[in-house]
Amino acid sequence: MKNPKEEKTFVLVKPDGVRKGLIGEIIKRFEQRDLKIVALEMFESTHEAMDAHYPKDDAWLTRIGEKTKHTYEKYGYDIVKDFGTTENVEIGKVVRTWLMDFMTSAPMVRMVVEGVHAVDMVRKIVGPTMPYLAEMGTIRGDYSADSPAIANAEKRAVFNLVHASETPEEAAHEIEHWFGKSPIFKYPRFGIDA
Numbered sequence: 001m002k003n004p005k006e007e008k009t010f011v012l013v014k015p016d017g018v019r020k021g022l023i024g025e026i027i028k029r030f031e032q033r034d035l036k037i038v039a040l041e042m043f044e045s046t047h048e049a050m051d052a053h054y055p056k057d058d059a060w061l062t063r064i065g066e067k068t069k070h071t072y073e074k075y076g077y078d079i080v081k082d083f084g085t086t087e088n089v090e091i092g093k094v095v096r097t098w099l100m101d102f103m104t105s106a107p108m109v110r111m112v113v114e115g116v117h118a119v120d121m122v123r124k125i126v127g128p129t130m131p132y133l134a135e136m137g138t139i140r141g142d143y144s145a146d147s148p149a150i151a152n153a154e155k156r157a158v159f160n161l162v163h164a165s166e167t168p169e170e171a172a173h174e175i176e177h178w179f180g181k182s183p184i185f186k187y188p189r190f191g192i193d194a
Contacts, residue, residue: 005193007118008038008184010165010174011126015106017161018042022143023109026162029125029139034192035115038185039175042109050103053177054096061092068095071148082152095157102157110178115192119171122164131160 011030013023027037045053054060065088072079083091113122127138130148134141139162146159165171175184187193 004116006114007116007168008112008114008175009118009122009168009171010163010178011111011113011122012163012178013109013111014159014161014163015102015108016144016159018107018109020143020161022139022161025143026139027111030113030122033115033121033125034189035113035118035121036187036189036192037111038114038187039112039179039182040109041111041182042107044107045104047100047104049177050100053103053174054099056096058089061096062088063092064095065089065091068092068148068152071152075149077149077152082155095152098151098155099157102159112175112179112184119165119168123166126162126164129160130158 011026013026017023017026023042027040030037068083068091069079069086069088071077072082079086079091083094085091115121125139127134127140129140130146131140131144132147134144136142140160144159144161148158151158165174
């Protein structure tokens with residue numbers, strides 16, 4: 001069994017986070033919580049790389065469609081007017097396309113973050129996926145106020161600054177996908193490892 005201090009997760013600073021000049025602030029938030037950045041790179045993604053990053057199976061598309069429908073119902077919007085359908089998979093495909101367009105619109109920063117319960121800690125620091133629901137003190141709560149209602153009306157992805165792996169399995173897949181044979185560094189942090 002691995003040492004809990006060695007759990008790794010994957011983080012992307014999305015185009016809106018880069019454009020807002022938040023790269024340093026985002027890294028600072030992780031390091032302040034005794035997490036280590038063990039791999040880091042600024043890059044521009046291709047459509048093909050993003051296509052391999054995001055699931056495209058019916059279960060994932062259905063989940064995205066259901067979330068979108070829930071938002072429309074909650075705020076009393078007409079989903080057929082914006083999407084032309086009520087079918088979850090079809091709605092999910094449209095939202096996925098918007099997401100792909102957004103993620104290839106500007107440079108991003110990819111990183112591997114390591115530390116105690118890194119997956120859960122990073123998700124806690126980042127805050128809920130929907131910025132308008134994120135509490136102050138989280139990255140999304142402090143620096144974004146976007147909502148799916150606005151994003152859907154503008155036919156674009158939600159601007160939520162950061163992607164963070166949801167599970168250790170997802171983190172392993174995303175680290176392999178985005179870093180492949182690139183080095184993941186090992187080093188002691190003063191006051192934490194040494």
